[in-house]
Amino acid sequence: TGRSSYQITVENIEIAGIGALLKIIEERKQKLANEGLFNPEHKKPIPLLPKTIGVITSPTGAVIQDIIHRITDRFPTRIIVYPVAVQGEGADIQISQAIDNFNKTTGINRPDVIIVARGGGSVQDLMPFNEENVVRSTFASTIPIISAVGHETDTTLIDYVADLRAPTPTGAAEKAVPVRTELLLNISEKSTYLTNT
Numbered sequence: 001t002g003r004s005s006y007q008i009t010v011e012n013i014e015i016a017g018i019g020a021l022l023k024i025i026e027e028r029k030q031k032l033a034n035e036g037l038f039n040p041e042h043k044k045p046i047p048l049l050p051k052t053i054g055v056i057t058s059p060t061g062a063v064i065q066d067i068i069h070r071i072t073d074r075f076p077t078r079i080i081v082y083p084v085a086v087q088g089e090g091a092d093i094q095i096s097q098a099i100d101n102f103n104k105t106t107g108i109n110r111p112d113v114i115i116v117a118r119g120g121g122s123v124q125d126l127m128p129f130n131e132e133n134v135v136r137s138t139f140a141s142t143i144p145i146i147s148a149v150g151h152e153t154d155t156t157l158i159d160y161v162a163d164l165r166a167p168t169p170t171g172a173a174e175k176a177v178p179v180r181t182e183l184l185l186n187i188s189e190k191s192t193y194l195t196n197t
Contacts, residue, residue, distance in 0.1 A: 018123050025130050029157055032132070037139045038160040044144040046164055046175065047112045052078045053176055054111030054143070056098040059083035063119050063169045070173035075180040080111060085128075086118035092131035099137040099145070113176055114141065116158060117148040117169040129156035138162055148172035 032038065053071065057063050064081060071077055082102065084094040095116065102114055116138070118129070128134060129149045138145050138161045147162035148169040159165040166172035 021123050021127065025157065028130065028132060028135075029160070032135055032157065032161070037135065042139065044142075044163045046144050046146065048178065049075075050077060050112035050176060052080060052108065052111045054080050054082060054102045054114040055117065056082045056084055056095060056102075056114060057117040057169070058086045061119065063117050066170045067115060067117060067173045070170050071177055074174065075177035075183075077177055080109060087121065087125045087128060091128035092134050095128055096131075096133040096137040099134075099141055103141050103143055111143055114143050114145045115148055115166075115169070115172045115176060116145060116162070117172055118150065119169065120151040120154060126150055126154060126156050129158045131157075134158055135161050146172045146175055 036042070055064065055067055057067070059081060068079060071079060082098040084098050085091040086095070099114065099116070102111055105111075116129075118126075126149060129147075135157050138147075138158055144163040146164045146166055147156070147158045148166040148171060149156050149158060152167035164175055166175050
């Protein structure tokens with residue numbers, strides 16, 4: 001009664017939970033990298049003065065408000081919001097379709113740049129942005145894409161394939177447009193210089 005002994009025979013060990021997800025993401029990352037989807041030569045430049053910015057994100061919550069507010073403060077620009085689910089089952093399909101549909105758009109409603117954004121979350125929450133269909137749609141996009149998924153420390157596969165990665169959704173807005181007042185000041189200074197020379 002004072003002592004017991006047990007023996008356990010392990011025949012197989014598999015990663016589960018977050019470890020399993022991270023393993024899937026890493027294997028997918030290697031596969032897509034080997035195909036050349038992350039190569040720098042495929043990156044498109046972000047236009048300096050976009051006339052229209054497409055934003056793919058949840059229509060509710062702080063993310064969209066932060067992006068609209070920041071763009072309006074820096075350089076008021078036309079924004080088209082494509083509402084999608086940013087987590088859960090089927091979110092990757094919605095995000096992928098949104099990218100594809102923006103690329104099919106013609107005329108004044110065609111964005112000059114697309115921001116794909118969501119706030120921070122767990123590995124499971126951010127999983128739609130690690131799905132292969134989202135990565136491939138981003139790669140196939142002829143419109144430059146800025147990824148802004150999660151917080152600065154979060155990295156998803158869309159970040160590797162996007163033309164530019166922003167650390168936060170607010171950061172994406174800052175990378176999408178310059179500061180109007182700074183541009184006007186620069187032009188004024190150059191104009192004065194030209195006049196005086």
